[in-house]
Amino acid sequence: MGHQAPALDFTEIPIINLALASSSTSPADKESCLAQLRHALTNVGFLYVVNHGVPETAISNVIDLLPRLFAMPDKAKNAVALGNSPHFLGFSGDGAEMTAGKADRREQFEFATELEEIWESGAAGGGLGMPLYERLRGPNQWPPGYPETRPVIERYIHELAHLGERFLRLVAEALFLPPETFFSFLSDQHRLKLVHYPATPETDNDNERQGVGPHKDSSGWWTFLLQASPPHVRGLQALNKQGAWVDVPNIPGSFVVNIGQAFEVVTNGVCKATTHRVVMTGPEERFSVPFFQGVRRDLTRGEAVGSLKGHFESWSTGSDGSHAHQPQQERDIDSPFLKGKYETWGESQLRTKIRSHRDVGRKFYGQVFEEYVNDD
Ligand SMILES: O=C(O)CCC(=O)C(=O)O
Numbered sequence: 001m002g003h004q005a006p007a008l009d010f011t012e013i014p015i016i017n018l019a020l021a022s023s024s025t026s027p028a029d030k031e032s033c034l035a036q037l038r039h040a041l042t043n044v045g046f047l048y049v050v051n052h053g054v055p056e057t058a059i060s061n062v063i064d065l066l067p068r069l070f071a072m073p074d075k076a077k078n079a080v081a082l083g084n085s086p087h088f089l090g091f092s093g094d095g096a097e098m099t100a101g102k103a104d105r106r107e108q109f110e111f112a113t114e115l116e117e118i119w120e121s122g123a124a125g126g127g128l129g130m131p132l133y134e135r136l137r138g139p140n141q142w143p144p145g146y147p148e149t150r151p152v153i154e155r156y157i158h159e160l161a162h163l164g165e166r167f168l169r170l171v172a173e174a175l176f177l178p179p180e181t182f183f184s185f186l187s188d189q190h191r192l193k194l195v196h197y198p199a200t201p202e203t204d205n206d207n208e209r210q211g212v213g214p215h216k217d218s219s220g221w222w223t224f225l226l227q228a229s230p231p232h233v234r235g236l237q238a239l240n241k242q243g244a245w246v247d248v249p250n251i252p253g254s255f256v257v258n259i260g261q262a263f264e265v266v267t268n269g270v271c272k273a274t275t276h277r278v279v280m281t282g283p284e285e286r287f288s289v290p291f292f293q294g295v296r297r298d299l300t301r302g303e304a305v306g307s308l309k310g311h312f313e314s315w316s317t318g319s320d321g322s323h324a325h326q327p328q329q330e331r332d333i334d335s336p337f338l339k340g341k342y343e344t345w346g347e348s349q350l351r352t353k354i355r356s357h358r359d360v361g362r363k364f365y366g367q368v369f370e371e372y373v374n375d376d
């Protein structure tokens, strides 16, 4: 690794105060906010936002809903099983998903922006010539008997979509680009997960403690995570370049914000998706709510790589934010979207989803199932 300070050797997660970037703040405050953001984007890949403007009740309503939803009887959970949904929306149980070769110890409800299914409206199985990945778009499964769920979740998705756009403007400015630069990459569909890590007995066995294994977020442009348990309940950690796990504690009133893999591709590796995991260290259960800002399904690899290449190609940030040359090999991009053989973000997403939920893949995507699960 040499004597040079590695680019990602952060030891704590920066806090970005969005109040400093509102229209009423001074240019100097805004500049300092953008400089901090630039550091977080290019050196850490993880940050907190505070004073983010999402109404308190939009958040507390979700927090209140969580224990009630996860306490639903199994029969009610199964009525909205993810296995029913070609859109990969619904409930999946503890141990249903694998990350880094081990089962994750968590159960989750997956929701998305409420949309109609348009794919199946065409000729039988043909979706009117629409690409198969358009089938990712479709309605939620709302748990029967819990009528409060829909308004609470819809409001939260709406608010987070709004925060996400506001944040993207600042990101663009921090990267010396016009504020709306990143909007053209956004999808009509954002995804939201409600996650419950059950209480685990204290153990040294890593298999028992894996809430979710080490991963980079692959399903969104940016992730906005609500840590929805009291602050003493820990577990989330981010990996720095020296291989140390850095705690990401729950700061009340904050969202944890991290870069998704598509954003890394579009910024030519200047803004990296940082590896993270959840390790259950204490005896208590934990709740979290990640919002995955959606990437346009028809985004092609060529567009993703090429659109801003000129801007980012010779980029490096010194501590003063200046541009200097940084060799490309120092920012190799590790992306299944780039490495895979699929041309569009939608197809690459569909492959990822089918591989992690094979029952759904077999049931609804028989025409591509074998190819997708065997293509590596
Ligand atoms: O539960 C958390 O804090 C993080 C979850 C996560 O990283 C994910 O679902 O992608």
Ligand SMILES: [Fe+2]
Pocket (backbone or CB within 6 Å): 215, 216, 217, 276
């Ligand atoms: Fe994640």
